[in-house]
Amino acid sequence: MSMGKFLFRRTLQGVFVIWGVVTALFGMRAVSPGDPATLMLGQGATRNLIERVREEEGLNEPIYVQYFDYVTDLLQGDLGYSWRSEREVEAMVIERIPATIELAVAATVIAILIAIPLGVISATRRDQPADYGATLFSLLGISTPNFWLGLMLVLVLGVWYGIPYPSLGISSDLSVRFGIGFIDLPTGRRGAGFVEGLMAIVRDGSFDELLTWLRHVTLPAITLGTYFTALITRLTRSGMIDEIGKAYVTATEAKGLPGVLIRYKHVLRNTMIPIVTVLGLQMGTLMGGAVITETVFNWPGLGLRLIDALSIRDWPLMQGIILFVALMFVVINIVVDALYTYLDPRVSVE
Amino acid sequence: MTETADGVEDREPIPEGMPTGSDRTADAGDDPLVSVRELTKYFYEHDSLYDRLLDRGPVSIQAVDGISFDIYEGETLGLVGESGCGKSTAGETLLNLQEATDGSVAFDGESIDGIDGSVPSSTADPPVGVKLSSVLLAVLGVVAVAGGGSVVTAAAEYPTWIVVLGGAWLLHGLASVGTAYGLWTVEAWGWRLATGVAVLAVALSLPTLSVAGGPAGVGVVAGLGLFVYLLVRRRVFITPSEFRRRTAIVFQDPFSSLDPRMTIGDVVRQPLDVHDVGTKEERRERVRYLIERVGLSADQLDRYPSEFSGGQRQRIAIARALALDPDFVVLDEPTSALDVSVQAQVLNLLDELQDEFGLTYLLISHDLSVIRHICDRVAVMYLGEIVELGDAEDLFESPRHPYTEVLLDNVPRAAMGERERDIETLNVDVPSPRDPPSGCRFRTRCPEVIPPEDVGLEQDQYRAVTDLRQRIEDREVSLRTARQQAEDRIVAQELADRLLEVDLPPNHRSYVDEALEVLAEGEYQDAADHLRERYESVCERYHPHLGDEDHPAACHLHGPLPEEAEEARPVVE
Amino acid sequence: MSEEILRISDLSARFFTNEGQVNAVSNLDLTVERGEVFGIVGESGSGKSVTALSIMDLIDSPGEITDGRIEYRNADLAEAVADTHPEAVDGEFVDLLSIPEDARKSLRGSSFSMIFQDPMSSFNPSLTVGEQIAEAVEVQRRATANPRSTKARTKSVEYSLSSLVLSTVLPSRRFVTEAGRKRAVELLDMVGIPDPAQRTDEYPHEYSGGMLQRAMIAQALAGEPDVLIADEPTTALDVTIQAQVLDILRDLQEETGMTIVLITHNLGVIARMCDRVGVMYAGEVVERGTLGDIFQRQVHPYTAGLLGSIPDIESVGGRLEPIEGNVPSLLDHEMGDRCYFADRCPKAMEECLDKPPDISAEGSEDHVAKCVLADHPYDPARALPDDHFEELTVGQGTAGEVADDD
C-alpha cells in the first residue's frame, strides 16, 4: 500500500473518531441538566421568549432530528453561536488557537531537548549518581500537579527571589484571578506574540518583541513541559534498558562496533520507536495540561476559554473547543503513525 | 516396531501377522476412528471494519487447504512438515479447537463439525448457509412461541412453562443469529436448551391439539421441525461433551501448556472436574494414579508447574490428556521443546501408554526421526496440503514425492560417514501461504519440475529460467538498482548478469534476453508472459491431487497427468 | 594442520543470580586446531553457549569469567602486548583474559566472529541488512587502515559521538562508507544470496530465516576472522534450510581455511560438520576426541546415553535407551562434590561419589574423558544402588532453567 492510501485509510479512521466525538458531545449535551434556552437567555427571560427560542433553535424537535441537524450544521462548518457572547464559535475558537499551539510546542521542545539526553545518560550509567538524579527528577515530574508547580515557580522565582516576571507587579492580592500572564500585553494580536516577535525581527531587526514573548512563555512552558520531560525521561530510560538486553545488541557487540554507534545508532533509534507512539497518545494529556496551565497563567489560549465556557455552561463554545482539540489529536496521531512507519521498517504502511 | 530394542518385555505382545505394526490399516472393513475430509482452515488478515469500508477483501492465509485422511483405531499417524506448513493448525482444527473454514471431520463414524465452544477467531463473514440457517432458526423460534402462545390460551394449565420456554427458545434463536454474525458465541447449553425446548413444545402442544386445533398444530409442527432441523444442522449424534471426553491433545510447549497458577494436581484433575466424573475421592485417586503412571511422585501434587523441568511438565500434560481415558490423542510436537535425552524418555512413555490405554495417536512433528520411530503411517504436509501419505516403512524407504525425498535426504544422520554423504539442498525459500504457487505448490523449489516438451534444457538451467520468471512475477527485481549498477551499459545486460546464474544455450539465451529487454522497460507483466509462453511447466498449470491408492503422492511425476497435458508429457532424466 | 589456534584451560564462568551462584562453566579444557571444525555438543544448560560467549568476551552481568585462561595464537598480538603484559604472553599465544578489555574487544570481528541461533533477533530490525554488514566491514577496514602500530592492533575502533552527530549532516562523516557497502554486496553474494545488490537494501524482516542466517554468516566473514564461532546456527531453521546453511558453512570453511567452533545440541549436525568434538555436561567437557572417538569409541556413559537417545531415521526403532533423570542443577550449593552425572549414570560406582573425576586420556592423547571408567573398567560389584539419589532428585526441576543458555 502506498503512503497516499495509508493516509487515506488513517484519515477515514480519523473521520470515524471525530464522528464518535461529535456524537458523544451531542449525547452529553442532551442528557445534561438544565434547559438550553434558559441557559442561553439567562435567568431573567420571559416564558414567551424562552418558548420562541426553543422553537427557533429546534429544541422542541425530537432528539434524532436535533442530532441530524447538529451533524448537518457541523458538516457545513457551522459550529453555531456562543450562548453567552453570541459570537460565532468558529471565530472564538480560531482566535485562541495560536496561543495554545505556541505554548504546547514550546513545552514539547523543552521536554524533548531535556528528556532524551537525560534518559540516555540515565540508562547508560545505570545505578550511578546521574541515574539516581534523573530518576528522582522524573518521579517528581510525573507526580506534581502542574497548576501547583506553576504557582510554586512564580512564588519561588518571582516573589522570593525577585526575578522579574511579567505582570507580577500588576496583580494584587485582591484580584479575582491571580493574573500573571497577559494583562500587560496589547490586545488585538494573534496568539501570544511569537509571530509578532518574528515579524519584528524581519521588519526592523529588533529582537525585543521575541524576547518579550520568550519571557512570557518560559514559565508556562516549563510548567506544562515538566510532566512530559519526566515521562519521556522514564520511557527513554526503561526503553534503552530493555533494548540493550536484546540479542541484536550482543550480535552488534560481537562485530566489534564502537560503543557510540551501538548506543545511539542502534539502541536509541529503536528505543525511540515506541516512544513516538506514546507521545502521540499523550497529546491528549498535553492538551489537558494546557487547560490548567493557561488557567494558572491567564494565557490567552483555548484552555482558558474552555474553562470560561464550562463555568457558564456555554455548550456550543465548549463543543467547538473540544471538537477542535479532538481534531488536533487525530491529526497529530496520523502524523505520528506516518512517522512510525518511517522509523520502523517492520511496520509497512499496511 | 521390530524387536531390536531391549525394553520389549514390558510391552504388549506383538500380535501375529504384524511385523511392523504399520499395516493395521490392512484390516479391510475396519472403519476409521477419525476420518478427515477436505479439512480447510484459512486465517484472514485485513478484516476490520475499516477494511470493509475500503472494500478490500480480506487476505486469506491458507494454513490448511483441503486435507483428507483416516486414522484407524490403535495406530499412530504421523503428520510431518516444515514450520508453517499447517500441521499444527490441522491438528487443532481437527479437534475443533479452531473453527474449520470448510471440510468435515467424523469421529467414530459421527460427524463432529459445529460443536460449540471452539476458540472463536475473527474470520470473515460466516458462510451464507450459516447465516440463513440462523435466521431460519430465529423465525422458527418466533413461530413456535406463537404456536405456544395459542396453546396457552387453550389450555391454561401450563402458561408459565410455555411462556418461559418459548421465550428461552426465541433467545436462543437470536443468540444463534448473533453467533453467525460473530457478535458472540453460544455455549453448548444453547444447543441443549433449544433441543429441550423443541421436545417440550411438541409434548405440550400435543395434548391440546383437540382443544386448540390449528394453533396447537402449528406449535407441534414447528417444534418437530425445529428438532429435526437442529439435528440436521449440527449433524451431531455424538454430543460435544462426549467428543471432548474421548479426545485429548498434548501441546508442544510444556511451559505454556500448564496454567502457572494451578497446582499440578489441579491441572490433572481439571478434565475430571469439567466432566464431573466420579466422586471427589475417586478423582483424587485417579490423579494420583496418573501422576505416578507418567513417572512423577504423587507427593508433588501440590506443587506449581514452575517447579518442574520441561520433561516433567510434558509428563504432567500427558497425564492430563489421559485423565478421561480418551480414545484419540493429538500429540502436537510433544518433544520438540525437549532435550534429546528427555525426548527419548517421553517417546518411550508415549509408546507404553499407547499399548496400555489402547490409544490412537495423531503425532504432529517436524522431526522425521521421531516420526519414523513411532508412527505406523505418515502424511507429509507442504504449504497446507498433504503431498504424500503412506505406511511409514514404505514412505521412508521409497519416498515418491520429490519433497519427501528432499526432506529425508536433508536430515543429518548422527553417524560416521555423514560428512561424505551427498545431499541435495534446495536453494529457494518456502513461498508465502498468503499467495501459494499455482499448480503444484512445491514446484518453485522442486528439483524435478517437469519442463515443457522438447525444451532442451538441463534441470538446473530450466530451474534458473523459472526462478527468474518467478522473481519477475513477484516484482522482486529492482530496476532502480539495476539502472544504477548498469552505469553506461545496457540495463538488460546488467539484469542478465545479475539474475542469471547459469549459462544457457544460445537460442534460450537470446529468448531470455528478449524478455529482459522488455523488463528493462519496466513491463514486468509482459516480460513474465514472454517467458511463460515458452517455459511454462505442467506442474504450474495443474494442481496434482493425492490419489486414493495405498501410498499416494500428489505429484505429476506419479499420478495421472491431466488430460490436456497427456501428450506433452516429457521424459525426465 | 595440527597447529593449535585456541587453548582454553581451566575456564570457569559463574552467574550470580537471585537464586544463588550458578556454575555455568566449570574448569573447562579444550583446544582447537587451525582449520578444523570443532564441535561442542550438549543439552540445554550444559554451558556450551556460555563457553562461546566467553571466547568472544560477551558475558555480561550477572555473569563473570572467574577463572582460567583462553589462549589465542596470534604472533602480531603477542608482539604488541609483550611489553605491557608479559604475563599474558606464552610464545605466540596470548591469554585473552590477562590483556586489557580494549585489546580484547579489538579482536572481535577480525580474530573471532560469531553467528547466533536466532537470525531474526540478532539483526537490528530497523536498519537494512546491507548497512549492518557494511558496519562489520567498516570496523575491520578502519582497524587495518591505520599504520600497523601497536596501538592499532590492541585498540578497538574509535568513533566519537560528535562524528555521529556530524554525520547526520555530512555524509562524508558517516561510519559506513561506499566501499563498505560494496563489500557487503560481495559478501552476500559469497553466501549465495540471489541478487545481492538489491537484497542489501532490504530490512531483516524482508528476509526469510534461512536467508537471514546466511546474511549473518556474511556479516561474520566481514573481518576474515581466524575463528568463526557458530552458536546453534541451524536450530531455529527447518531441515531443508538447515541443510543449505550447513552446506554454505562447509564450502566457506574449505575455501577460506578458517577455523569453526560449532555449537549445537544436534548430533546429526556434529556428524556432518565436525573433525573433532567436545561433549559438554553440567558446565564441563566430559569427553572429547575425534568424530570416531565420540561416535564409535566413546567412554563416558553420558556420550553413550546421548547417542542412544536419538531415534534413527534409517530404521524403525523399538525402544530408545534414554538417559534417566533430568538435567542437573547448576546452582553452586546444590552441585555437591561428586561426578555431576553420577545421579543419571547407569554405570555409577562408589568412587563416582568421592569427587569430580579428573580428565584422563583414553587411547590416543586426543581422546579424553572425565570419567572413572577411562581408568577402570565398570565393576558391577561397586555399582550404586538404584535409589541412591532418589531423595535428591525430587523437586530440583527448575535447575536447568536457571542457566538455560539457549
Next chain:
Amino acid sequence: MISNRVKSNLRQTFRNSLLPKVGVLLLATIVLMAVFAPVLATHDPTRTGYFHENGGPYPPPGFDYTTTVAQGGEIGEVRITATSEHLLGTNTVGQDVYSRFLYGARVSLLVGLFGVSLALVIGVPFGLVAGYYGGRVDDGLMRLADVMLAFPSLVLALALIGVFGQQPIRIPDPIVMGSEYLDLGIASGMPESIPIPGSVTVVVALVTWVWFARVSRGEALSLRNEEYVKAAKSMGEHNGAILLKHVLPNSVTPIIVLATIQIAVIILIEASLAYLGFSGTTLSWGYEIERGQDVLRTRPWVSMLPGIGIVLSVISVNLLGDWFRDALDPNIEGSERGA
C-alpha cells in the same frame, strides 16, 4: 490469586532497592493520616473564622507577616506571628490548615480508590470479553477506545462534570463518635460525615476505564492462544469458565500494575478538577490550592501545604507502581537472567 513466584519477586525487589521501601513507608503514613484524621486533627476542618484578633489568618512558623489595621481611627502596622494553636496556620477563611490537610488526604485517597475500583469493574470484563472473543465485540471496543482517547482525559472529565453536575456524597465517619452506621467512637468533635466528590469519582472512572479495557483486552488476546487455554478447550471447558478460571487470574498482574498507576493519575485529575472549582466539595487539596492562589504573595502557605500533600501521595503511589512493575514484569526478569 497471587502466585508464590510473584510474591517472591515482590519480596526480592523490595529487599534490593530503596525506592519501594520509601514508597511503602510514605503511603502507609498517608493512609494512616487519612484514616485517623479525626483523631489527629486539632480543629474541625470545616469550621471557619480562626483569625488573628487583627483580622488576618494565622501563619505557620516562619511565615510571619505584617498587615495594616485601623486601630482607634489610626492606621497602623501589626505583625502577625505563628501560634501553637494552629500548627500550620489558617487559610483565607480562617480554617485550620493542618486539619484540612489531614482530611484532604482522605478525599484524595478515597476518590483514587473508588475511582479505580469502578474503572476496574467497567473496564476489565469488557476488555477480557473483547480480547477473548475477538470479532465484532473487539472491533467495537477498539473504536470506542479510539474515541475516548481523542478526548484529553481532563477535558472529558470537565465535560462529564457538566453532565453529572457536582454532587458530593457524604460518607459517615466511623472514627467519630455519633457516626451513623458504625461508631468506633475514637474521636469526637469532628464532622460525623465527610463529603467526597461523588460525581468526580464516577467521572474519573469513566475517563480511565478504557485503559483497563485496553490492557485486559491485550492480555486476553494473548492468553487465548496460550496452550493451557487450548487444553482447557480440548477437555470441554466452556468459554465462560475459561475466562474465569484461566484468563482472568493470569491477567491479574498487569492489571494490578495499571491500577496502581491509575490511582496516581486519578488523584491528579481530582486535584485538577477541584482546583478549577468543579469538584463540588471544598474539602480537597486541589480546592485549597486554588483558594490560596489569590494570596500567593502574602499567604503562600495556604497553597503550599496541600500541594506538598498531593505530590507526596502521588509519588508514593507511583513508587508502589514502579515496584510492582519491576517485580512482576517478566521481560525485566528475562533480561536479568539471560546468559
